[in-house]
Amino acid sequence: MNYKHIFFDLDHTLWDFERNSSESLDEIFTNWSLHQHGITSAQHFIQCFLRINTSLWDAFDRGTLHHAYIRENRFRLVFEELGVPCHDEHLAIGAYYLQSLPTKKNLLEGAMEILNHLTFLGYELHIITNGFDEIQAQKIASAGISHFFRNVVTFETAKAKKPDPRIFQYALKITQAAVSECMMVGDNWIADIMGAKKVGMDTVYLNPAGLKFDDAPTYDIRHLNELREIL
Numbered sequence: 001m002n003y004k005h006i007f008f009d010l011d012h013t014l015w016d017f018e019r020n021s022s023e024s025l026d027e028i029f030t031n032w033s034l035h036q037h038g039i040t041s042a043q044h045f046i047q048c049f050l051r052i053n054t055s056l057w058d059a060f061d062r063g064t065l066h067h068a069y070i071r072e073n074r075f076r077l078v079f080e081e082l083g084v085p086c087h088d089e090h091l092a093i094g095a096y097y098l099q100s101l102p103t104k105k106n107l108l109e110g111a112m113e114i115l116n117h118l119t120f121l122g123y124e125l126h127i128i129t130n131g132f133d134e135i136q137a138q139k140i141a142s143a144g145i146s147h148f149f150r151n152v153v154t155f156e157t158a159k160a161k162k163p164d165p166r167i168f169q170y171a172l173k174i175t176q177a178a179v180s181e182c183m184m185v186g187d188n189w190i191a192d193i194m195g196a197k198k199v200g201m202d203t204v205y206l207n208p209a210g211l212k213f214d215d216a217p218t219y220d221i222r223h224l225n226e227l228r229e230i231l
Helices: 017-031 042-061 067-081 089-103 111-121 133-142 165-175 189-198 224-229
Strands: 005-008 124-129 149-154 182-186 202-206 219-221
Touching: 017 042, 017 089, 042 067, 042 189, 067 089, 089 133, 111 124, 111 224, 124 133, 124 165, 133 149, 149 165, 165 182, 165 189, 182 189, 189 202, 219 224
Parallel strands: 005 124, 005 182, 124 149, 182 202, 202 219
Antiparallel strands: none
């Protein structure tokens, strides 16, 4: 297959969401003295947040939650699970998190190397993300990878979110690419892989845990460096 356009998801695929989020959450734990409110450790706080946040985003991908709900309620839900009395401060903490998170620059292992490699080989690289325009642009800039991507397609610009085929169709339209020339690389089975398959696009599932599903991607990899063997 002669691919010309490679579409990447951003969070969890190139940009290390867990590590970057942990840095911001550690700042919150310290700045708000959460240990004084009965939260035993920053690690306990981080683990609880990541679990709840993942669940909320899974619901968003399935179309049962809106972005606004996640923004306004995730820290309230974290504090409730941790048994900390909920007050309006969770909104200020949420605002700080959204301000701090996009400034973090950590990429997944091998991300910079593979982007350099694919650029050298002449592929046109793009992003398809369910994130907000401004925040995703800031993440990409903070990580120093803006120059790799010809287009960044968000749910805001496409008026649709993965796995809705309309966001992939929008990406194909603005890149003027035939679907046979394209490949989608992502870590999310529903949003990235099943979404891209709906429009007939080949897929690479970044699957470090070796998860199994009834269907299959075009390629299944454990590490980004394995793209060298495909492209």
